[in-house]
Amino acid sequence: MRIGVVVNPIAGLGGRVGLKGTDGKVAEARARGAEPRAPDRARRALAELASRAPDATLFTWGAPMGAEAVREAGFDPAVLGTPDGDDTTAADTHRAVRAFVEHDVDLVLFVGGDGTAADVAEALSTPNANSDPDSKTPMLGVPAGVKVYSSVFAVSPEDAAVVAATFTRVEEREVMDIDEDEYRAGEVHPELRAVAWVPVAEDLQSSKQTGGGSVEALAEGVAQGTREGVTYVLGPGSTVGAVKRALGFEGSPLGVDLWRDGEVLVRDGSEAEILDALGEENVVVVSPIGGQGFVFGRGNPQLSPAVIRQCDVQVVASRSKLDDIGVLRVDTDDPDLDEDLRGWTRVRVGRVEQRMMEIV
Template identity: 35%
Template sequence: MKRFRLGLIINPLAGLGGSVGLKGSDNVAELAISRGAEAKAGLRMKQALTVIKPFSEQIDIVTASGDMGETLAVELGFSVKCVHQISPGSSNNNTSAVDTKQTVKALQDESLDLLLFAGGDGTARDIYSVVDDSLPVLGVPAGVKIHSGVYAITPNAAGVVVSMLLQGELVSLMSADVMDIDEEAFRKGTVKAKRFGEMLVPAEPRYIQAVKMGGKEVDELVLADIAADVINQMEDELYIIGSGSTVAAVMEELNLGNTLLGVDVIHEQQIVASDVTANQLLELTQNKPTKLVITLIGGQGHILGRGNQQLSPELIKRIGKDNIIILATKTKLKALEGRPLIVDSGDPELDSALSGYYKITTGYHDYVMYQVANPDLLES
């Protein structure tokens, strides 16, 4: 039986800036680490590989040295071939785009069945610059911003898709957009997304995310109604205000400054802290009743794990499922075409616990019930 040849690349720096409020990791990795950020990309790839570990006897993994893939693959007991050594002078926490591109070039000579990589939009761009659409790829989401359509909806979902291939299920390929944004502009509250091209990915719409829909909601009256409903029900508690234009409408109605692409905290309709990090949120909410106000990513349906990594699993557990307030226009919900909302907190057990039907605020005293349910967790 022919063994499945799986290319593996981990960008150890991916997502470092998320939990510390830097809205990305491009050119700010050292600053993120100095603020206490911890590398998560390896852990997220481990979630994906754990799903396919039962098939390890069928798989040959081809990868780069150290934390770019070799260490994790060996730890999990896979057959491993290393085709690239991290650049001289680089540590595992200081790999570069050059390492990614050189690894991809080496992998092109290895007759791969699939390239599995962990990173964000920048990593996808680096890989695209080498492979174009000549090799099937699948991304394990590990970055702060995931606009591209080449990623699975969660790390676990990536593992499910690979396991489908290993079991011989008929999986077609489709072209998916590689997108990225200007992080400097992003940190200043402006989203400038650009399409760079396409790569081939497994065509499994249950498990592969859509390209993010950008832009502010057109219907300002609907946003004002949603905001008015939230404000009308505010109690003497802390309110964590998540990112996104739908949630920003609450702050606009209160005439408060808002970190559009970050997380703010208010109490008694006044700002307590702006653009906070994950650790700051844990400190602020210690022993205090707290509610979380969030919205979904247009086109994708994620409510946690995309652009709001400041909302750590520890924080979500502390707040509790019943204290999560989800805001969305009916237009955004209809655009999902019945697909459930997705949670990708980094803790699969928490993601499973958060499943269920939620009351989504869609206007003033106007609500719909909508399901949060990761398809990969339902079927794995």
């Protein structure tokens, strides 16, 4: 098997510092102390790939776009080029992917978010002088961005390696992206950017969908059940937004807000701001993403492992959303925490009603 590996080293950089994305915000993210997320996600995927397909032939791009992570996993890759400058760009991704196609790879394994997925898909759709115009080179994403709306990603880095090592057929799937400035303003309008060939496997996630059904009753139930002295960490999304309104304030629609004893402690907080405001007893309230089922790891990186470990977790969702997703998922960047969170949990679906759901 021949696999081309490319890493977007700045993917997800703005997540935990509250920027809800990295487009146009790299300098600000770094100024806020953001730590790269993508390199570690790449190492996890490649370590699993080394155990599943140790004889695979890997092609990659120079540091920080893959070479280091591939070598750390024990492979001896062919490095086909290097980035043009210190700060990598979409053009670097395009060059890498086109070089992979020229070397007849069976799969392009990329690490990034929706923007990276769009760049990879664009490069794959651009004919090369030395490539077969009818080629269907597939792509598969290791999720590392803040927002992951496309259906070309595996659920986790390890799942990406399993899919890469075992897939036998491909199908067309959608590459979606959103305008991050609109996203920061609370507007979410996913746009179809491309249709790409992707390995078929159960571990691939679906595109995000909107869950239906009224959530007013469950929001009132959460509000009525709040306890004195407890800090409530309220995640993003419309369902938890209804909880915020039931508590008497209009929260940040795509950010994390903290509330205790009738007072809003933090609005649209970063990881550091959330940690600073936590008390002795804390509850994080989250709702799964429709169509995917993620409660942690998609759209809420401010809720980091350090935050989650200091909180009890309360999941809320409409019945229709739960019917659609079937199971819940987590991908916190901490495999040990992911394992601790897995199992059966109660999800509030009404004022008092709850449903048991499995986190897998």
